[in-house]
Structures are given as structure tokens and as C-alpha cells.
Amino acid sequence: MIAIKQPRDFAEVFRMLGELYREVGAMEFLRISLNLGRTPSVAGNMWKWGLIGSLITFAWCMYMEVAEGHRALNMLSDGINWGAQIPTYVFFALTSSGLTMIAAMPMVFGFKQFYPIAKRCIWLSIITLGAGFTVLAFELGHPFRMLWAVPTGLQVMSPMFWMGVFYTIDLALLIIKFYLLWQDDWDSGLSHFIGTASFVAVILASGMLGLLFGSMVMRPMWYGSFTSIYFMLTAALSGAAMIVLSAYIAYGFKRERMPETLRRLASTDELPKVFATLIGIALVMIPRACGPACGATSTASKAFTSWSSPRCSTSRYGSGWPSPSSP
Amino acid sequence: MAKWGMVIDLEKCVGCQACTVACGMENTRTPGEHWQDVIFFQEGEYPNAQIKWFPRPCMHCENPSCVAVCPVRATYKSEDGQVLIDWDRCIGCHYCMIACPYGVRFFQNQPPTYGGPDIMQVFPSEDGHSLIGEEGRNWNPPWRMPDHLQDWAHGVGVGPRNVVTKCNFCYHRVSKAPKGLADLDPQNPATRDYTPACVVTCAPGARFFGDLANPQSEVNKLIANKNGMRLLDHFGNKPQVYYLTGEGGSVPSNRAVNKA
Numbered sequence: 001m002i003a004i005k006q007p008r009d010f011a012e013v014f015r016m017l018g019e020l021y022r023e024v025g026a027m028e029f030l031r032i033s034l035n036l037g038r039t040p041s042v043a044g045n046m047w048k049w050g051l052i053g054s055l056i057t058f059a060w061c062m063y064m065e066v067a068e069g070h071r072a073l074n075m076l077s078d079g080i081n082w083g084a085q086i087p088t089y090v091f092f093a094l095t096s097s098g099l100t101m102i103a104a105m106p107m108v109f110g111f112k113q114f115y116p117i118a119k120r121c122i123w124l125s126i127i128t129l130g131a132g133f134t135v136l137a138f139e140l141g142h143p144f145r146m147l148w149a150v151p152t153g154l155q156v157m158s159p160m161f162w163m164g165v166f167y168t169i170d171l172a173l174l175i176i177k178f179y180l181l182w183q184d185d186w187d188s189g190l191s192h193f194i195g196t197a198s199f200v201a202v203i204l205a206s207g208m209l210g211l212l213f214g215s216m217v218m219r220p221m222w223y224g225s226f227t228s229i230y231f232m233l234t235a236a237l238s239g240a241a242m243i244v245l246s247a248y249i250a251y252g253f254k255r256e257r258m259p260e261t262l263r264r265l266a267s268t269d270e271l272p273k274v275f276a277t278l279i280g281i282a283l284v285m286i287p288r289a290c291g292p293a294c295g296a297t298s299t300a301s302k303a304f305t306s307w308s309s310p311r312c313s314t315s316r317y318g319s320g321w322p323s324p325s326s327p
Numbered sequence: 328m329a330k331w332g333m334v335i336d337l338e339k340c341v342g343c344q345a346c347t348v349a350c351g352m353e354n355t356r357t358p359g360e361h362w363q364d365v366i367f368f369q370e371g372e373y374p375n376a377q378i379k380w381f382p383r384p385c386m387h388c389e390n391p392s393c394v395a396v397c398p399v400r401a402t403y404k405s406e407d408g409q410v411l412i413d414w415d416r417c418i419g420c421h422y423c424m425i426a427c428p429y430g431v432r433f434f435q436n437q438p439p440t441y442g443g444p445d446i447m448q449v450f451p452s453e454d455g456h457s458l459i460g461e462e463g464r465n466w467n468p469p470w471r472m473p474d475h476l477q478d479w480a481h482g483v484g485v486g487p488r489n490v491v492t493k494c495n496f497c498y499h500r501v502s503k504a505p506k507g508l509a510d511l512d513p514q515n516p517a518t519r520d521y522t523p524a525c526v527v528t529c530a531p532g533a534r535f536f537g538d539l540a541n542p543q544s545e546v547n548k549l550i551a552n553k554n555g556m557r558l559l560d561h562f563g564n565k566p567q568v569y570y571l572t573g574e575g576g577s578v579p580s581n582r583a584v585n586k587a
């Protein structure tokens with residue numbers, strides 16, 4: 001029997017996994033891995049069902065990708081050229097950015113009461129960013145070409161180029177930061193520096209993702225410098241939502257199962273206040289975000305009616321074009 | 328260094344779509360992938376409704392937004408003023424399709440727009456059509472462009488899978504023209520073979536192709552004398568395709584069609 005102890009780095013993780021494999025054999029090892037432990041915990045059950053769900057979804061998406069191509073995902077030349085995969089990518093990328101922003105509250109801005117969720121934030125941030133990159137790779141027609149074409153092209157005019165640069169920096173810093181937290185290095189100079197750098201990188205990355213849409217003057221629904229701000233704010237909101245949800249999922253929505261520090265945070269109104277503030281800001285910003293683009297004023301109703309206005313349609317004929325009809 | 332441009336006289340255009348068909352045959356495009364299209368639209372309301380049409384090739388802008396946004400520089404402005412795509416570089420991210428105000432870009436991997444059989448499945452390529460599709464043609468119809476003209480670095484011919492395609496001002500024809508020509512006139516047997524297919528085929532002669540950098544060219548004279556205008560000029564893309572509107576022609580960009 002191997003003593004269960006907290007591993008300190010990846011080498012130790014793999015060594016422990018290797019020892020476990022040699023001890024119990026392949027099938028038992030697989031069962032323990034799928035349960036995240038010898039007896040399935042709440043989180044282990046969630047993980048197992050999540051994994052099964054992901055595999056089914058992945059299989060279905062791959063089938064559609066092979067059998068139908070991108071047409072199954074509305075990635076057509078007509079209408080909006082960016083179909084289902086781009087919003088999915090943006091959701092994951094912004095959630096990742098938001099989780100890093102939430103983690104920055106204790107690690108950069110010194111709100112020490114949020115320390116219990118910081119490590120979970122960073123880990124989820126790495127996972128969601130990986131998920132986002134994966135979706136993006138499936139969206140691209142030639143994902144592997146990107147590896148040599150982006151560095152050799154070096155098109156500094158393109159927001160997509162900078163989005164790639166900032167998100168790559170972001171991912172590297174996140175991994176370093178997670179490693180430092182693993183080593184219980186919460187308070188050294190390096191840890192503070194990485195934390196601050198990662199916060200700056202994530203603001204730049206989410207803002208640049210907004211600019212990717214916001215700089216498109218020919219797409220009036222998206223156009224405007226405010227799109228960047230809006231993306232940053234909604235990133236923080238979905239990051240906050242993700243950490244609240246996942247913290248509760250991990251303990252089966254039972255506060256008494258949480259460790260002492262996390263339970264203390266969950267019993268106060270600190271996190272709900274952050275969440276409510278972000279929801280409030282996002283709600284106020286919605287009309288601002290689509291207002292200037294469509295020439296609407298600050299009232300939300302006007303901004304929403306402009307969605308259906310033909311002048312604001314994101315059809316492939318751009319603004320002011322009538323929709324084509326057959327002769 | 329020429330700066331090829333096109334002038335389309337909307338007073339002469341009859342909306343016959345011969346240019347659309349000629350372009351599709353010349354460049355081996357799939358149905359619905361209209362590099363050159365004539366867009367039909369309705370103006371006014373009953374009882375004063377009119378049907379209008381508007382020919383729309385790629386504008387080959389002087390300041391193309393699609394070139395600026397391409398993260399890999401797959402789409403570029405050539406020395407002679409065409410906006411081209413390098414199909415060996417394109418990663419298929421669709422960003423140029425988003426950034427084009429004129430909607431002239433298409434994705435290779437398309438379903439049949441008008442229903443009916445998928446023509447790419449009817450004439451499948453022997454060496455391509457894989458999931459990743461790094462090499463090999465997307466499809467292989469018997470009427471395709473001759474193999475020696477295929478030029479993926481300039482976006483000419485039957486393309487590979489999963490890339491963005493667009494009008495290239497018939498690069499395979501225009502690039503072979505002798506240097507220093509002011510106009511590529513389809514009426515002149517000496518230049519006819521170098522003129523883009525849509526200009527050659529235009530039955531009412533509504534299209535003119537020439538060097539915008541040459542003050543003596545016919546296209547420059549037409550633009551000056553008949554007040555040539557550019558489509559959606561407020562976006563600052565500065566198209567190199569000019570429209571002569573005259574009395575009867577209609578450029579929909581100037582007219583906000585408010586259907587609400």
C-alpha cells in the first residue's frame with residue numbers, strides 16, 4: 001500500500017502513478033484513475049460523468065466534422081462566417097482570463113480572504129484555456145500550418161496575431177504560477193512578479209480578443225473600442241461564475257464537506273458580492289457595448305431593437321447592403 | 328509596376344450573369360462560390376418597387392482590410408495591385424472573410440448553396456479530400472483549369488481543401504500581359520488573351536480593365552469623365568474597381584435600405 005501524500009511536482013506525480021500501476025495492475029489502475037481515488041469521491045463522480053459526457057460530445061463533433069465538414073457548425077461563406085466554434089472558443093478563452101483575474105484578487109491586490117480559491121482558479125484557467133485552444137484548432141482549416149506560418153508571417157497589423165501572442169504568454173505564465181503554488185510558494189518575490197505579470201497578460205489578452213471583433217468597422221454590431229472593455233468585464237464575470245460553480249461541485253454542493261478555510265470564505269458574503277458587482281457592471285455595459293456600434297443611445301431597449309435592424313446585420317454584404325434575392 | 332483596376336458601367340450592365348458564369352468556368356469554382364457575382368435587390372416599395380442589380384467582383388482595394396487582418400500574411404497585395412491569397416500559407420481562420428466589407432471571400436469547404444448534388448463529391452479528387460487536407464486538390468472536375476496554369480501561391484486554379492478563396496483578377500491571364508500596357512482591351516486581339524474572363528465575356532461591354540497608374544489609360548479617362556465612384560468608400564479600403572453610375576445605375580451602398 002502506498003501512503004497517500006500531496007505530490008510537490010509533476011515528477012513526483014508520475015512516479016507515484018507508476019508505482020500505483022505496478023502495484024495494482026492495468027484494469028484496477030484505470031478504475032482508480034477514472035474515480036480519482038480508490039473510493040469515488042464527489043469530485044471523482046463528477047469527473048467521471050464529465051469525462052463520459054465529453055467523450056460523447058467529442059465523438060459526435062468529430063463525426064459531424066468528418067461527415068459534414070464545417071457546414072454542420074454554420075461556418076459558411078454566407079451569413080456569419082464564424083460559426084459555432086468561435087463563440088465556444090471565446091467563451092473558454094474569456095473564462096480562463098476571468099479565472100486569472102479572480103485569482104489576481106488575493107495574489108496581486110492583497111484580498112487575502114480569497115486565498116482558498118486561488119489555486120483552483122489557476123488550475124481551471126489552464127484547463128479552460130487548453131479547451132479554448134483545442135476548439136480553435138478544430139475551427140481552423142489548417143491548424144498545423146499555423147505553427148510555422150504565424151512566426152514567419154509576423155503580421156503585426158492583425159489583432160489575431162497579437163491575440164495568439166498574448167494568450168501564449170498567458171498560458172506560459174499560468175503554468176509557472178501553478179507550479180509555484182504547488183511548491184507552496186505564495187509569497188516570494190518571484191511569485192508576486194509572476195502573479196502581476198500574469199494579470200497584465202490576461203488583461204491584454206482578453207482586451208485583444210475584444211479588439212479582434214471591435215476593430216471590424218464593416219461589422220457594425222461588433223465595432224467600437226468599447227468591445228475590448230466589454231470582453232474584459234464579461235471575462236471577469238464568467239470567471240467568477242466558473243469558480244463559484246466548480247468550488248461547490250468539488251464538494252457536492254455541501255458546505256460542511258469543504259476544508260476549513262474555504263468554508264469560512266463560502267460562509268461570508270465576499271464571493272457573492274464580487275459576483276453581484278460583476279453582474280451589475282456587465283448588465284450596465286451591454287447597451288454601451290452594442291450602443292455606439294448601431295448608433296443607438298444608451299437605453300437598453302434601443303440597443304436590443306438594433307439587433308434586428310437590417311442596417312446592423314452582420315450579413316456578408318456588410319452594412320447598408322440589401323439582402324440579395326434571386327433574379 | 329501596373330496598378331490594375333476595373334471600371335464597370337452600370338448603365339450598360341444588363342444583369343445577364345455571363346460574367347459570373349465565365350468566372351466560374353475560367354477559375355473552376357463550385358456553384359455558389361461566385362468570385363464574381365451580380366447581386367439582385369429590390370428598391371422602393373409597392374407600387375413603386377424596382378428590381379436592380381449590381382455586379383460585384385473583388386474590389387482589389389488599395390488599402391485592403393483583409394490583408395491587414397491575416398495573421399499569417401497568406402493574403403497579400405501583389406506588385407501589380409491585385410489582392411491575392413497564397414493557398415500554401417492560408418490556415419483557414421475566416422478572419423479575412425469577416426474583415427471584407429464586400430463579402431467577396433469564400434471558404435473552400437462549402438455545401439451546395441443551391442441544393443442538388445455536392446459537385447465536389449461528384450468529381451472527387453484522387454489525392455486530396457482528406458480530413459487535414461495538407462496536399463491535393465479539393466475536387467477534380469474534368470473541365471478544370473489546365474494543370475500548367477494552376478498556381479496556388481497566387482490563388483489560381485482548383486484549390487486545396489479548407490482555405491479561403493477569392494477573385495484574383497484572373498492573375499494567370501493578366502500577369503502574362505506585356506509590361507507597360509495602359510489597357511487590356513478585349514476588343515483588341517493583341518490583348519484579349521490577357522484580359523480577365525469577366526471582361527472578355529461581358530456582352531454589352533460594360534467592363535473595362537486597365538492600369539490605374541497610367542494617366543493615359545481608358546479606365547482613368549472613364550473614371551474622370553463619367554464620375555466613377557467606389558463602393559462603400561467610407562470604410563477607407565479604396566477599391567480599385569470603379570462604378571459608373573450615370574442616370575440609371577444604382578449603387579446600393581449609398582442607399583440605406585431600411586426595411587424595419
